[in-house]
Amino acid sequence: MLRLRLPRTVGAATRRLRFSTKAQALSDDEWKAKLTPWEYRVLRQKGTEPSGSGPLNKHFEKGTYVCAGCHTPLYASTHKFDSGCGWPAFYDALPSAIVWVPDSDGQRTEIVCAKCHGHMGHVFENEGFPTPTNHRHCVNSISIKFKADK
Numbered sequence: 001m002l003r004l005r006l007p008r009t010v011g012a013a014t015r016r017l018r019f020s021t022k023a024q025a026l027s028d029d030e031w032k033a034k035l036t037p038w039e040y041r042v043l044r045q046k047g048t049e050p051s052g053s054g055p056l057n058k059h060f061e062k063g064t065y066v067c068a069g070c071h072t073p074l075y076a077s078t079h080k081f082d083s084g085c086g087w088p089a090f091y092d093a094l095p096s097a098i099v100w101v102p103d104s105d106g107q108r109t110e111i112v113c114a115k116c117h118g119h120m121g122h123v124f125e126n127e128g129f130p131t132p133t134n135h136r137h138c139v140n141s142i143s144i145k146f147k148a149d150k
Contacts, residue, residue, distance in 0.1 A: 043118040051086030054141020063148040070116035091131035
């Protein structure tokens, strides 16, 4: 069992949960068949795309960002901001959509999709951005897809 932190609601403090790695819906072979090799590397093997390389970094249309692996809604476009880091940045996720997983070295906190456990990136705190929370979700562009508002 892994120890994870899951935000209770948008902008709220987090709580610790026990989370089974067996909740993953697909086998590795099924994920490899469903995802491109690069999506698999980032979502399933915790890779990181190069800074500034993702098409959603400077994308600011109105809509929802969903998990590229399972299509679960993760982020509202209203929570996205330009942090200048080279990856899409959000100050919060949709309620119960993202789970926080402390890295074993204690240096960073990974963020994963609550449904399929796909690696999104990392969350950083107290960086001083003028946003409603002190969080910056630094997300790999390849880990998410955009769904425009209708």
